[in-house]
Amino acid sequence: MRVLPACALIGALLGAGSAAAANTSHDFNQLPEIGTAAASTLSIEKEMEYGDAYMRMLRASMPVISDPLLSEYIQDLGHRLVANASDVRTPFNFILIQNRDINAFAFFGGHVAIHSGLFLHARNESELASVMAHEIAHVTQRHLARSMEEQAKKSPATLAALIGSMMLAIAAPEAGIAAIHATTAASAQGQINYTRSNEKEADRIGIATLAKSGFDVQAMPRFFGRLADQYRYASKPPAMLLTHPLPESRITDSRSRAAQYAPHKVGTSARYQLARSRIIARYANLESDAALDWFDRELKKNDPTRRDALNYGKALVYIDAGQYQKAHALLDPLLAKDPTNRFYIDSATDLDLHQKHYDKAINRLKSALKSYPNQNVLNLNLANALQEANRNSESISILTRYTYDNPDDPNGWHLLAQAQAAVGRRDAELAARAELLALRGAWEKAIQMYIQASQIVEVNSLDQARYDARIDQLRLARQRFSNL
Structure with a gap:
């Protein structure tokens, strides 16, 4: 299933209200005290409000990958780590951003963003x-809130301005660092030292989380060391190294901490390799020939643990290039070998729909749902396949339930808007499109669409009452968003 992109300029949203402060924090050795260090500045509830607002801004301003398979993978991996983390006080949400630069960042409310470029280097x-474990530690140790408290002591800027420029510094380090120099009194060197001690704390706690979650703890110093070596003399280091400095002392410290754990052999993750292949095939901005060349070069290394994932990636490239027979030749044996694999089912469905084999796609998905009822990826694929087959009423039934259970997933609202338009239900189409706008913080447009929907339906009907109630909710959300 292919998904819609969401792109715009982040500066237009962060703008004038985001003109002060740094992405900085410092290290406390007494871990039990860490969680309460920032309580006087920012409550957990307020952190979650800021996190929700910033998430809406990210959806509007950055190319967030809404691919259901990749979203499911990154959420599953993230929550496996969270389940073994300490001091968890908020729900966690993990998102992928389509960007070949190496970066990851955490922000208020348990939100962690991962650049797709990390899959190219990990x-x-x-x-x-x-x-991810490192970023989770930033959240659980409340590094952002602690930084707010420290900065508030040094600068007369308001908390809102401090938070605004800190968020800009996290998501767009070059712009954020410029804002720091322009608006804070503390020296740049002091800011960097503060960040470095904070990074060591996140490394220490992240390694413990890795160990508890069954991963190779040596992976952290190995990956960070490789990055440091690769970009040691680069004139323009990746964004991750601007917000996460990697001095030799930090790498040495992480190696020392990882060495304290017993060696633990971790097998190849088939899901990781499939997710990586999917990103290279569809989200690395490679032309078809370049992507196929990459997969062929990797296949020549003759690693049996990666062969299926690499052939899957090639099949995706062939599907997107309209070379369906070549895609079948690679995908059919994979599906026969592992018929319940959702990566393969998704791609086989795409292949069927491109060839207008609608019943075949629908029957495959319904069969899979018998084994995995209410599975999100399968339900979205089924809703999409039903729409392609012009069975929109059936699709609406699935999507109405899906959007109720998953109101923050733009894929459900996008498909629902399409299906409602196809059956001529203009009010319901407007309502679905309004929810998409609300997810991006476009409150005025969302409210106007709901007002239009309310005017279309019968006066005093249940639909009108529902739309009017949602208008009130959106107006309240708009006010809260504005107050932040």
């Missing part, structure tokens, strides 16, 4: 997990 799942 050689295995433990290396990717090491970056």
Whole structure:
């Protein structure tokens, strides 16, 4: 299933209200005290409000990958780590951003963003997990809130301005660092030292989380050491090294801490390799020939643990290039070997729909749902296949339930808007499109669409009452968003 992109300029949203402060924090050795260090500045509840607002801004301003398979993978991996983390006080949400630059960042409310470029550089799942565990530690130790408290003591800027420029510094380090120099009194060197001690704390706690989660703890110093070596003399280091400095002392410290754990052999993760292949095939901005060349070069290394994933990636490239027979030749044996694999089912469904084999796709998905009822990826694929087959009423039934259970997933609202338009239900189409706008913080447009929907339906009907109630909710959300 292919998904819609979401792109715009981050500066337009962060703008004038984001003009002060740094992405900085410092290290406390007494771990039990860490969680309460920032309580006087920012409550957990307020952190979650800021996190929700910033998540909406990210959806509007960055190319967030809404691919259901990749979203499921990154959420599963992230929550495996969270389940073994300490001091967890908020729900966690993990997102992928389509960007070949190496970066990851955490922000208020348990939100962790991962650049797709990390999949191009992390050689295995433990290396990717090491970056995520580090970011989870930033959240659980409340590094952002602690930084707010420190900065508030040094600068007359308001908390909102401090948070605004800190968020900019996290998501767009070059712009954020410029804002820091322009608006804070503390020296740049002091800011960097503060960040470095904070990074060591996140490394220490992240390694413990890795160990508890069954990953290779050596992956963290190995990955970070490789990055440091690769970009040691680069005139323009990747964004991750701007917000996560890697001096030799930090790498040495992480190696020392990892060495305290008993060696633990971790097998190849098939899901990681499939996710990596999917990103290279569809989200690395490679032309078809370049992508196929990459997969062929990797296949020549003759690693049996990666062969299926690499052939899967080639099949995706062939599907997107319209070379369906070549795609079948690679995908059919994979599906026969592992018929319940959702990566393969998804791609086989795409292949069927491109060839207008609608019943075949629908029957495959319904069969899979018998084994995995209410599975999100399968339900979205089924809703999409039903729409392609012009069975929109059946699709609406699935999507109505899906959007109720998953209101923050733009894929459900996008498909629902399409299906409602196809059956001529203009009010319901407007309502679905309004929810998409609300997810991006476009409150005025969302409210106007709901007002239009309310005016279309019968006066005093249940639908009108529902739309009017949602208008009130959105107006309240708009006010809260504005107040932040």
